[in-house]
Amino acid sequence: MAELHLTPEDWSKKKERYWPTFFNTISGPRSVVMIGTQDGAGISNIGLFNSLVHLGANPPLLGFILRPTTVARHTYENLKRNGCYTINHGLQSEVEAIHQTSAKYEADEDEFERCGWKKQAIAGFDAPFVAESVIKLGMRYVDEHLIPQNGTRLIVGRVEHVLIDEQFVEEDGFINTSAAETLISCGLDAYFKYESLKRLPYARP
């Protein structure tokens, strides 16, 4: 193996999309989810995110990273307005329709319709779920943390609803996303399937 050693001098040399792709993919694949919101007129939006992180179980908190709001960010505007949003895992078999939700539609276009997804509602909860998804979370907006170095934000939300096909919940509470065949992605355009290697016992010194 030939190990390269790259430093800021290397990435100071601009090469089109080279360095954005490089740094967006070097952290490796993560689960990719569709985030559903709606605006004041009830028009629905779906955004695609692979920056979901677990923040805690009691209360159940999840975070995701939102890019700078220098361009229109319908997900951000809607979730701040209504205080809620949905997180929907997609399936490996639906990768094209999932990727399509990353396209930039106008604010007055219903992205569920445009991308071919059915809406599912919970009474009193002002954000649409993706009906086809087998693992869906209804999230209450809690807080945001601005990253001043580049204008991105960590959005923190609390889980209020879980809609899940019961066959994927194991006896100890483990969610078998691998059996559900949920999708993972790396960077903006690379999608992967995955399968279980092993579950290991609690590690002790």
Place this chain on the structure above:
Amino acid sequence: MAELHLTPEDWSKKKERYWPTFFNTISGPRSVVMIGTQDGAGISNIGLFNSLVHLGANPPLLGFILRPTTVARHTYENLKRNGCYTINHGLQSEVEAIHQTSAKYEADEDEFERCGWKKQAIAGFDAPFVAESVIKLGMRYVDEHLIPQNGTRLIVGRVEHVLIDEQFVEEDGFINTSAAETLISCGLDAYFKYESLKRLPYARP
């Protein structure tokens, strides 16, 4: 399919480790990396994290989530002290040795030695790399964001060094982590292998 609808009333009923496992796995698998640091006496620490997120490419910023500092967090103390840390992707074939780095060792134990990893150094950079790793990042600590709801922290760092086997860097800057056979995990104990499904063109309405 039988869709369960769970709400806070369900998870208010304590069931041992059930709900922590449930909420730790529901966001799906993510890349799992070993974070290397050293203390003032040069004793090395490795921590295992699957909360790595891409924050931006210019400057190249990555974040990860650190659990509450109510117990000793050697990674946190060391990275604050020295201002730097390393991020090292592990390989699927090394899953047991990688999982072992999640064990809680005493502060005076060298975790590289205890877990069977070789150290690699860069002159002037006060954190050890995992020599066996094929994708390694030398990170400069930038900032932290405390999540007041549960005491976790988002640690923000800037990439200063990339050490990577050149065969995994594609012409457009895409890092082929799938060819490198890096590891992904879900929750605290479930590990997965993954393979490419497809790369899709930029999505347009």
